[in-house]
Amino acid sequence: MSASPPPDVVIADTGVTGPPASERRPSWHESPLRISIRRFCRHRLALASLITLVLLAVMAIFAPLLAPDPPNAVNISLYQQAPSAAHWLGTDQAGRDVLSRLIFGARVSLTVAVTSAISAGLIGLILGLLGGFLGGWVDSVVMRLTEIILSFPALVVIILIVAIIGPSVTAIVVVIALTQWPTACRIVRQATRSLKEMDFITAARATGCSNLRIMTRHILSGVMPPLTVVLTLLSAEAILLEAALSFLGLGVNVPESSWGGMMQAAQSLTTLSTLPWLWLPPGIIIAVAVLAINFVGDGLRDALDTRQQT
Amino acid sequence: MVAFIARRLAIAVPVLLGILLIAFFFVHLLPGSPIQMMINPNQLSGPDSTKYLASLKSELGLDKPLPVQWFDWMVQVFRGNLGYSYQENVPVTTLISQRVGATVTLSLTALLLALVIAVPVGVVAAFKQRSWFDYVSVGLSMVAISIPVFFLGLMAIYFFSLHLGWFPPGGRNTLGVEDSLSDTISHLALPGCVLASVLIGPYVRYVRQSMLEVLHMDYIRTAIAKGVPRMRIVFKHALRNALIPLTTVLAIQIPALLAGTLVIETVFAWPGLGQMVYQAINDRDYPVILAVVMLSAALVVVFNLIADIVAAVLDPRIRI
Amino acid sequence: MGASVPTPADAAGGAAPLLSVRNLSVEFQVEGGQVQAVRDISFDLRPGEILGLVGESGSGKSVSMSSLLRLNPSPPARITGGSVLFQGTDLLALSERQLRRFRGREIAMVFQDPAMSLNPVQTVGSQITEAMQVHDRGLSRRDARARAIELLDLVGVPAPTVRYSQYPHEFSGGMRQRAMIAMALSNRPKLLIADEPTTALDVTVQAQILDLLQDIQREEQVSIILITHDIGIIAEVADRVLVMYAGKVVETAGVGPLFETPLHPYTRGLLASLPRLDAPGGDLPSIPGQPPSLNPPPSGCAFHPRCSLSAGRERCRTELPDLADAGGQHHVACHFFAELRDSAPPGAAGEPAATDMDRGYAR
Numbered sequence: 001m002s003a004s005p006p007p008d009v010v011i012a013d014t015g016v017t018g019p020p021a022s023e024r025r026p027s028w029h030e031s032p033l034r035i036s037i038r039r040f041c042r043h044r045l046a047l048a049s050l051i052t053l054v055l056l057a058v059m060a061i062f063a064p065l066l067a068p069d070p071p072n073a074v075n076i077s078l079y080q081q082a083p084s085a086a087h088w089l090g091t092d093q094a095g096r097d098v099l100s101r102l103i104f105g106a107r108v109s110l111t112v113a114v115t116s117a118i119s120a121g122l123i124g125l126i127l128g129l130l131g132g133f134l135g136g137w138v139d140s141v142v143m144r145l146t147e148i149i150l151s152f153p154a155l156v157v158i159i160l161i162v163a164i165i166g167p168s169v170t171a172i173v174v175v176i177a178l179t180q181w182p183t184a185c186r187i188v189r190q191a192t193r194s195l196k197e198m199d200f201i202t203a204a205r206a207t208g209c210s211n212l213r214i215m216t217r218h219i220l221s222g223v224m225p226p227l228t229v230v231l232t233l234l235s236a237e238a239i240l241l242e243a244a245l246s247f248l249g250l251g252v253n254v255p256e257s258s259w260g261g262m263m264q265a266a267q268s269l270t271t272l273s274t275l276p277w278l279w280l281p282p283g284i285i286i287a288v289a290v291l292a293i294n295f296v297g298d299g300l301r302d303a304l305d306t307r308q309q310t
Numbered sequence: 311m312v313a314f315i316a317r318r319l320a321i322a323v324p325v326l327l328g329i330l331l332i333a334f335f336f337v338h339l340l341p342g343s344p345i346q347m348m349i350n351p352n353q354l355s356g357p358d359s360t361k362y363l364a365s366l367k368s369e370l371g372l373d374k375p376l377p378v379q380w381f382d383w384m385v386q387v388f389r390g391n392l393g394y395s396y397q398e399n400v401p402v403t404t405l406i407s408q409r410v411g412a413t414v415t416l417s418l419t420a421l422l423l424a425l426v427i428a429v430p431v432g433v434v435a436a437f438k439q440r441s442w443f444d445y446v447s448v449g450l451s452m453v454a455i456s457i458p459v460f461f462l463g464l465m466a467i468y469f470f471s472l473h474l475g476w477f478p479p480g481g482r483n484t485l486g487v488e489d490s491l492s493d494t495i496s497h498l499a500l501p502g503c504v505l506a507s508v509l510i511g512p513y514v515r516y517v518r519q520s521m522l523e524v525l526h527m528d529y530i531r532t533a534i535a536k537g538v539p540r541m542r543i544v545f546k547h548a549l550r551n552a553l554i555p556l557t558t559v560l561a562i563q564i565p566a567l568l569a570g571t572l573v574i575e576t577v578f579a580w581p582g583l584g585q586m587v588y589q590a591i592n593d594r595d596y597p598v599i600l601a602v603v604m605l606s607a608a609l610v611v612v613f614n615l616i617a618d619i620v621a622a623v624l625d626p627r628i629r630i
Numbered sequence: 631m632g633a634s635v636p637t638p639a640d641a642a643g644g645a646a647p648l649l650s651v652r653n654l655s656v657e658f659q660v661e662g663g664q665v666q667a668v669r670d671i672s673f674d675l676r677p678g679e680i681l682g683l684v685g686e687s688g689s690g691k692s693v694s695m696s697s698l699l700r701l702n703p704s705p706p707a708r709i710t711g712g713s714v715l716f717q718g719t720d721l722l723a724l725s726e727r728q729l730r731r732f733r734g735r736e737i738a739m740v741f742q743d744p745a746m747s748l749n750p751v752q753t754v755g756s757q758i759t760e761a762m763q764v765h766d767r768g769l770s771r772r773d774a775r776a777r778a779i780e781l782l783d784l785v786g787v788p789a790p791t792v793r794y795s796q797y798p799h800e801f802s803g804g805m806r807q808r809a810m811i812a813m814a815l816s817n818r819p820k821l822l823i824a825d826e827p828t829t830a831l832d833v834t835v836q837a838q839i840l841d842l843l844q845d846i847q848r849e850e851q852v853s854i855i856l857i858t859h860d861i862g863i864i865a866e867v868a869d870r871v872l873v874m875y876a877g878k879v880v881e882t883a884g885v886g887p888l889f890e891t892p893l894h895p896y897t898r899g900l901l902a903s904l905p906r907l908d909a910p911g912g913d914l915p916s917i918p919g920q921p922p923s924l925n926p927p928p929s930g931c932a933f934h935p936r937c938s939l940s941a942g943r944e945r946c947r948t949e950l951p952d953l954a955d956a957g958g959q960h961h962v963a964c965h966f967f968a969e970l971r972d973s974a975p976p977g978a979a980g981e982p983a984a985t986d987m988d989r990g991y992a993r
Contacts, residue, residue, distance in 0.1 A: 537734035
């Protein structure tokens, strides 16, 4: 044995040397929400799309201030004019300013889209939670119901129902919601089923939480991320459905007409070829809006992906 | 395997029943009483009309409670009696059989086109992830799912037909010209491509996603470590596994295909079931609309069944 | 620069090494820069021996061995230097097509078996025959099938003819691992690399697989590199051991000397943290701190922040230690290992590690 025994490398009691304080990890926390927002903002495309959507919403809200002319100002003398300085997007067959109609059209299209998406999401959320969590016959019924509804081509069913109850905005929103809720329900149900198995649910049960409490407090927050993504999908689908309906002449019968309704005239080949300014702008703006929604949806899906860590 | 098919069939039956139930509701809710929909107007005049009406009433069970009516109506449906068109005064089945060929041609073409384009594009995009090809494919497929189908159709007609003159603007064949393959193809080209784009968008994304997941699986690493050549890994190992979820995706997209067919047939004046339904809507010809809706829903159920069986054939894990 | 490694002349018996790795470095491109996962490692593998490669996650053990066959996906991984001489051929200099002739034939690899290491839609038998047919085009289906069944029997899969036509999900974890080993042996490789082969298995099955590996070494004369984080497995099965930490080899020795007189503070810490039947009760010792980030790697010796032997000495912080010869085929990468060597062996119970091996680890 040497005079001064070398320090025993093996630790335990005294002389424990850990890494110096400067190398230890910082202890401030980031909530999942902030992490998600940060990740979302990293997707430049999704961010740009979100800004686009906000701009569209602003356009819809402030339509009366932004539109150069009233959208329904019929003026036969201005009939079918090509785009000019006075009318940036020209005029339609009744002499109405196309640009103004486009701006006001945002109101109808976006309102229908958002309300039907939220309604569909709500119905899907409730039924998906119930079916996924309770299982058994409740689940079977919910599943069969979703399968049945998803078997019908949505557009045709909507047309049928609107034919019965008339094309009011409420009717169209309700019917779109009725055909789209199964999409939301499927996602919510799947999420609920996987969350149900997790240990924190078992722990909640062990502390005596009732089923309702577990569903509303624990599972609901876990289901929110995929539900938000689905909501974007639903909005996109709703815009497209409403546009197709209006294009076919079966949509909302509001005087301002939605973007799809503005394109109705293009069913005739002459209008199609000679008056492109009538149908190209609304078509493009629909595509832009839906594209933006889809990009935002993708960005959300990545940002909310719990499997990634940064 | 047989047990699996049997079970799958058992699940499909309630769905079909549900469809029939909803259709039955429509029969009652739509303007025009049930009997009006099923009546053959040609037998309304003449000496036997009262007898005919009476027998029809009893066949439809209109004096019996609703559930029995439903059953009787279903019997009628399975016998092939889908009602009579208000507009044309012929059985709906006749009208359908006249037009179904055109729709099948159009939708099959679109489906095949979509698969032939989407699968290779998706596979290559996954293989060369983050290359320009990948970004362009994903970008284009995003645009494809965002553009309204009818708008795409309008633009196609505007550019390729009216201004470039490459294709006719609509219809199935040129009037007065004999049926020829090239004539059919030139009429099929635009609507077929536009309808295909409805499917290509989602398919490219699914194929790419599926392929990406598979390429990162452990068994791919095992195959590489075994010395399997790269092409063989892609085709034999990766593709086979990646395509399994796609059969289901294919089936899920069928309703979208049908809805798109309606719109495209209207835009391109294609003489198929879709155009018939559109005209029927404007004419308030409910028996026609209802019959087509029922048939499409039933078709979707059948397709889903087939897709699930095919998936079970491809993936032994599902057969349990 | 090059670490000093046992050259063929040093090796007792003088057999030329089967595998000679020199200065292998691998880095990963990540969002915040590069991670130096493997930093300039060198070692030899003698024919017929089982080399145990032990280290915790992040030590670079799996990455380094996967790099031998270039199995790491090439972005983001990049081999930045070194050579891998297998029977005289530098594997890193080969083209992909040339390298493929070694994969599954001269050098075979077995992975940890989460359920997805085998293709779920193909029968187990067909995957084994594929391994053979890829390297021998002329092999008939019947012969391949017969040999596959023979191999399944060799590795201890019961009812091999029936199992041949079954799918991976019909196998248990242990049987799947045996099937993977059968697949690896199908072309009579000279080297088998087993990456955590038992980690996902039950303890009893673990023992069976380890026995199987030893049988293979003996009867088929296959050299084995066994990668694991479980030092107890090393004690049971390995002939020589490589200890890795933070991308570098910090100690290499025969298995006896390593357990008897570990000379690197990290190895000592590892051994001391093993639960022992003969130790008095109390807290299980552990090494304080965390493995360092390798993006970029710390200066000097990577272990210095956690090392009580270092006690903050300047040299540990600034100078990277090379593998130094400690006598008897034992090499250590530590500036002050001599201080440990001249003192009594460690261990909370104060007993030499040899006794633990005599008792046999309860593993």
